[in-house]
Amino acid sequence: MEFALSEDQRMLQDSLKGVLGDAASLDRMRKIAADDVGEGSALDEALAGFGLSALPVPESAGGLGLGALDACLVQEALGYNVAPSRFLATAVAARVFAGKPEILGGLASGDVKFALAVTELFSRRDGAGVELKGGKLSGKSLLAQSVDGATHLLVADAAGTLHSVEAAAAGVTVMRTIDRTRSFHEVTLDGATPLASATPDAETMAFARLLVAADTLGAAQAMIDKAVAYAKERQQFGRVIGSFQAVKHMCAEMAAKLEPSRALIWHAAHALDIGDSEGPFMANLAKAHLAEVGTFVARTSTEVHGGMGFTDLVGLHYWYKRIGVNRQLLGSPEQARQTAAQLQGLVV
Amino acid sequence: MKLTLDPEYEAFRAEVAETLAKNVHLAPTADDKGYKNPKRIAWQKFLIENGLAARTIPKEYGGYGAEPDILKARIIAEEFARTRIPGPMAGQGISMFVPTLLELGTEAQKQAYIRPTIQGEMIWCQGYSEPGAGSDLAALRTSAVEDGDHYVINGSKIWTSTAKQADMIFCLVRTDPAAKKHEGITYITFPMSTPGIEVRPLVDMTGTANFNEVFFTDVRVPKSGVIFAPNKGWQVANATLTHERGMLGDPNATKARLVELIALMQAETMNGERLIDNPLLRDRLMKLQAEVYAMQANGLRITTSRLQGQPAGLAGLVVKLQGCDLNHEIARLAIDALGDLGILYEEGEHLRANGSWQWRYMYDLGLIIGGGTAQIQKNIIAERGLEMPREPKLAKA
Numbered sequence: 001m002e003f004a005l006s007e008d009q010r011m012l013q014d015s016l017k018g019v020l021g022d023a024a025s026l027d028r029m030r031k032i033a034a035d036d037v038g039e040g041s042a043l044d045e046a047l048a049g050f051g052l053s054a055l056p057v058p059e060s061a062g063g064l065g066l067g068a069l070d071a072c073l074v075q076e077a078l079g080y081n082v083a084p085s086r087f088l089a090t091a092v093a094a095r096v097f098a099g100k101p102e103i104l105g106g107l108a109s110g111d112v113k114f115a116l117a118v119t120e121l122f123s124r125r126d127g128a129g130v131e132l133k134g135g136k137l138s139g140k141s142l143l144a145q146s147v148d149g150a151t152h153l154l155v156a157d158a159a160g161t162l163h164s165v166e167a168a169a170a171g172v173t174v175m176r177t178i179d180r181t182r183s184f185h186e187v188t189l190d191g192a193t194p195l196a197s198a199t200p201d202a203e204t205m206a207f208a209r210l211l212v213a214a215d216t217l218g219a220a221q222a223m224i225d226k227a228v229a230y231a232k233e234r235q236q237f238g239r240v241i242g243s244f245q246a247v248k249h250m251c252a253e254m255a256a257k258l259e260p261s262r263a264l265i266w267h268a269a270h271a272l273d274i275g276d277s278e279g280p281f282m283a284n285l286a287k288a289h290l291a292e293v294g295t296f297v298a299r300t301s302t303e304v305h306g307g308m309g310f311t312d313l314v315g316l317h318y319w320y321k322r323i324g325v326n327r328q329l330l331g332s333p334e335q336a337r338q339t340a341a342q343l344q345g346l347v348v
Numbered sequence: 349m350k351l352t353l354d355p356e357y358e359a360f361r362a363e364v365a366e367t368l369a370k371n372v373h374l375a376p377t378a379d380d381k382g383y384k385n386p387k388r389i390a391w392q393k394f395l396i397e398n399g400l401a402a403r404t405i406p407k408e409y410g411g412y413g414a415e416p417d418i419l420k421a422r423i424i425a426e427e428f429a430r431t432r433i434p435g436p437m438a439g440q441g442i443s444m445f446v447p448t449l450l451e452l453g454t455e456a457q458k459q460a461y462i463r464p465t466i467q468g469e470m471i472w473c474q475g476y477s478e479p480g481a482g483s484d485l486a487a488l489r490t491s492a493v494e495d496g497d498h499y500v501i502n503g504s505k506i507w508t509s510t511a512k513q514a515d516m517i518f519c520l521v522r523t524d525p526a527a528k529k530h531e532g533i534t535y536i537t538f539p540m541s542t543p544g545i546e547v548r549p550l551v552d553m554t555g556t557a558n559f560n561e562v563f564f565t566d567v568r569v570p571k572s573g574v575i576f577a578p579n580k581g582w583q584v585a586n587a588t589l590t591h592e593r594g595m596l597g598d599p600n601a602t603k604a605r606l607v608e609l610i611a612l613m614q615a616e617t618m619n620g621e622r623l624i625d626n627p628l629l630r631d632r633l634m635k636l637q638a639e640v641y642a643m644q645a646n647g648l649r650i651t652t653s654r655l656q657g658q659p660a661g662l663a664g665l666v667v668k669l670q671g672c673d674l675n676h677e678i679a680r681l682a683i684d685a686l687g688d689l690g691i692l693y694e695e696g697e698h699l700r701a702n703g704s705w706q707w708r709y710m711y712d713l714g715l716i717i718g719g720g721t722a723q724i725q726k727n728i729i730a731e732r733g734l735e736m737p738r739e740p741k742l743a744k745a
């Protein structure tokens with residue numbers, strides 16, 4: 001029995017941390033949030049250079065064939081640096097089109113870049129929704145991710161089938177969210193032709209949610225690290241604030257909630273990797289749980305920083321917003337818990 | 349990442365399961381109550397002979413004498429939890445005093461105490477906490493004054509479980525009042541039948557006396573009962589406290605409670621609707637299930653760290669805080685799900701599960717406080733896990 005990361009996984013983590021340390025500095029994130037396109041491209045290039053798009057693609061199609069746990073480690077590192085990336089869309093597309101080598105090859109080489117337009121699988125608002133009629137897709141999807149620079153969209157129709165369509169076939173409008181480091185779009189299709197279609201299984205959707213949870217894990221870990229470091233440095237009433245029990249207890253509570261959550265993500269990812277029947281519901285539990293723990297950490301870490309935590313000077317709000325957006329992405333915590341209950345047959 | 353066990357261990361699990369299944373008729377039942385119950389003692393001896401209790405205690409002291417093996421210990425615990433067959437005895441004598449004695453006792457002390465203790469024939473209580481000390485354990489004041497080959501003890505202890513039934517006590521006393529707080533303490537053992545000891549049951553909010561107060565008036569005890577050395581009791585006690593904190597926060601037990609809660613919510617109806625079909629209650633259940641799985645996975649991480657001889661770090665430090673709180677929350681949801689019937693406690697037609705959810709809801713609050721309050725645990729997590737500074741000592745006025 002060994003419930004720990006392998007040497008390879010630790011190396012993957014460390015090398016990606018190294019890349020992101022340089023390529024996803026807070027300074028660059030500020031510029032990206034201010035719509036500096038050049039800075040976004042520079043980050044994309046660094047991540048492409050690392051080979052991020054090939055990681056989740058099977059070896060038979062020219063990828064590295066890494067599993068769900070590896071993907072979680074990648075997403076955690078991205079969350080730690082609040083780095084925008086199309087890794088989530090790539091990883092989901094690689095699973096959805098697992099049987100289609102022509103798509104996988106393009107994903108691995110980076111020639112095919114997917115955006116993810118699946119919000120309506122979980123929540124249809126304001127008349128949004130894409131219908132498949134006579135072999136053509138029409139309608140709109142809100143809060144599509146990674147649309148900038150995408151060659152293709154991965155679009156969900158009203159029946160829950162996912163389709164690949166050319167990005168050029170979609171009309172796009174920017175949607176401004178609280179998180180300015182990542183871009184979200186409203187996409188409109190008017191008779192677009194699906195290039196490939198597949199209906200995702202429970203594992204695929206659970207995997208997508210688990211990646212969002214891993215992203216929150218990374219962002220929350222960063223917020224704890226920042227709070228602890230600040231509390232050891234900042235002086236008030238003649239001593240560092242980290243020596244006050246009130247402050248120490250806030251930091252301890254954050255760590256006590258997040259540390260077991262890390263193990264939960266590993267466990268759920270590993271269960272998905274080995275095809276354990278508990279994998280999908282554990283992944284849904286993880287999505288909901290990290291949303292709650294992340295929200296607690298986001299709030300508490302900001303409070304540990306006092307008034308400075310509220311300002312743009314420290315930049316803590318990028319992580320706060322990352323966690324806040326992740327909470328709603330691909331289904332709210334309540335929806336993920338409902339899915340978890342359904343997957344284990346507690347409710348029909 | 350590998351959660352399966354090697355064939356050697358799977359074979360061991362099968363062996364344990366077979367031993368338990370074949371001999372379940374020897375196990376005590378709910379009717380076999382009380383300490384030193386012959387059936388319970390016989391079962392304990394059977395478990396020791398078969399390597400299912402006192403497994404790593406040397407044969408010369410009455411144990412099974414196996415090499416320590418974390419995975420085998422884990423498998424045994426899991427098999428008892430899975431089959432719900434009564435497991436080994438786990439009093440403070442067995443879980444705390446015996447490990448301490450093995451580490452720091454004299455040969456004569458080991459010979460005298462270990463065998464009867466692990467067999468359940470010698471019951472111990474722990475004399476640590478005092479009314480005025482609480483979490484500041486080293487502030488204890490019970491005094492032991494030298495008188496030839498004896499000490500004369502005066503003072504009192506509190507939160508002493510099993511004091512009424514105990515044959516012996518392992519106790520912290522102040523032997524050097526002039527020394528610094530942590531340096532004048534001695535760890536001493538003596539019979540509870542010694543003249544001058546009075547035990548008063550302390551009824552708690554569960555309505556039962558789970559604890560006692562113990563009063564010492566001129567209690568004369570031989571110096572041969574000192575463990576390790578006079579005035580070195582703080583080091584000895586710290587060796588035992590590590591064992592105590594490890595006991596609180598067993599993921600197997602918490603998972604078993606959650607499974608019971610799920611069964612309750614599937615079986616019970618209110619206004620003709622199953623409780624599990626109530627979206628609000630189900631949502632709370634799923635929240636707790638996520639925490640239980642997180643706790644279980646965290647436990648797997650800790651086991652792996654131990655197997656690799658690495659410190660478990662934060663993963664280990666958070667167990668008591670998370671585990672105790674989670675158990676309390678599980679009981680709270682069970683009571684909320686039962687609604688107005690959830691307030692019943694004493695026996696009666698409408699009471700569910702013998703009132704065990706209500707008992708746990710109350711008793712678990714005691715566990716959150718005991719073994720170091722939640723606030724003390726948070727200090728430990730912050731100071732040892734996050735390397736945050738200690739609170740500066742107040743300047744002397």
